[in-house]
């Protein structure tokens with residue numbers, strides 16, 4: 194691991210300019226002294242028609258150590274809730290209305306701060322809400338490997354019904370394995386039809402509990418406040434069923450929810466503590482940034498000395514601005530934090546290179562992945578018309594699935610969007626387009642995230658290719 198272009202050229206028995214030229218063809222401008230990751234070296238060797246075996250790959254020291262807490266160390270923690278749904282269905286209004294139900298915040302002076310997440314107390318149970326509504330934020334966090342959400346509240350306006358982004362939000366929650374509660378909003382409106390929303394969603398396999406299914410639907414109005422208590426109680430009940438627990442007696446770790454550079458205060462980051470307790474003065478590393486917790490405040494602007502699992506806090510003291518979605522953890526010293534941050538930066542550079550050179554998941558390596566134990570192939574299928582979409586999904590269902598099971602995580606009519614690509618990146622999926630192409634920033638996003646997009650204009654070819662992929666016989670598309 195960590196060989197330079199020059200060393201790699203020597204090892205492969207080709208000239209350095211040849212290596213640099215090949216790297217350029219693969220979309221990377223490299224210098225002689227640039228370090229290449231093991232993965233990049235393998236891709237390069239492959240492109241040069243050579244075989245390499247990288248031995249003794251260095252361990253990623255910056256990766257979080259895996260810890261398994263003893264069950265007696267675990268204590269209940271607040272659930273973390275994300276609100277998603279179609280534009281204008283009332284996500285922001287609902288988050289604001291819920292925030293206002295918090296008596297404690299009102300008594301503390303009433304001025305709540307927007308730090309990216311807040312908490313309310315329901316019958317003595319705390320609930321944490323992520324304050325950035327929408328599945329873009331949710332998926333961006335997931336695409337970077339962070340899973341913070343325990344419960345997704347999908348908001349559907351009762352006067353508008355299920356819309357395209359409603360379905361997208363459901364896909365995202367399902368792909369993440371996060372349970373869904375449906376908030377049927379705007380029931381104060383005259384033309385509200387909450388039963389229609391239930392019927393539309395039942396058709397998408399979200400059957401209301403009152404109809405014998407297992408999805409909780411709650412009628413609410415963000416405007417009048419009607420139903421909010423019931424929504425919060427439903428969240429608490431679902432959280433209790435999930436038995437969410439964490440160890441508070443450990444060095445803190447968690448996820449960066451939001452961050453920015455404040456002109457007066459320097460880098461400011463909102464951290465969600467997921468394990469352990471974060472304390473003032475703790476040396477900390479988040480992604481490629483290091484520092485020490487100099488000040489810590491909650492969503493009410495109150496100064497804290499410590500914060501346990503499930504708590505969002507705004508932290509000052511980073512050398513630079515960490516990115517939303519970065520994992521953070523407390524380490525022994527600031528010096529150690531700096532070292533890990535630097536190493537992480539180096540690693541990210543190499544990974545970005547490797548990712549541009551090789552796709553995360555591609556149909557060609559489905560079998561190789563299966564041999565490594567990853568036996569699920571996730572697909573997103575987009576087509577020009579419903580008829581062909583259904584035909585393709587039917588064909589896929591008919592494929593023999595002994596080695597690899599195929600799972601269509603999203604199907605839809607229309608061009609391949611950036612949202613499709615982000616879902617694919619977050620779920621390691623391949624995108625199949627039938628008579629449709631990437632639109633907007635989708636092609637660029639796919640390149641950046643290393644997502645494979647395959648486009649077709651003959652239905653049987655899709656099934657053919659999938660079958661070939663599963664048998665390990667597929668040729669790369671070019």
Ligand code: GDP
Pocket residue numbers: 278279280281282283284285286287326378379380381382413414415416417
């Ligand atoms: P978002 O795009 O999902 O965040 O939606 P907003 O929260 O911005 O709400 C969109 C519009 O719907 C705004 O004009 C809100 O005032 C309105 N709205 C939101 N919730 C309700 C509600 O419960 N009742 C009524 N009548 N209007 C609502």
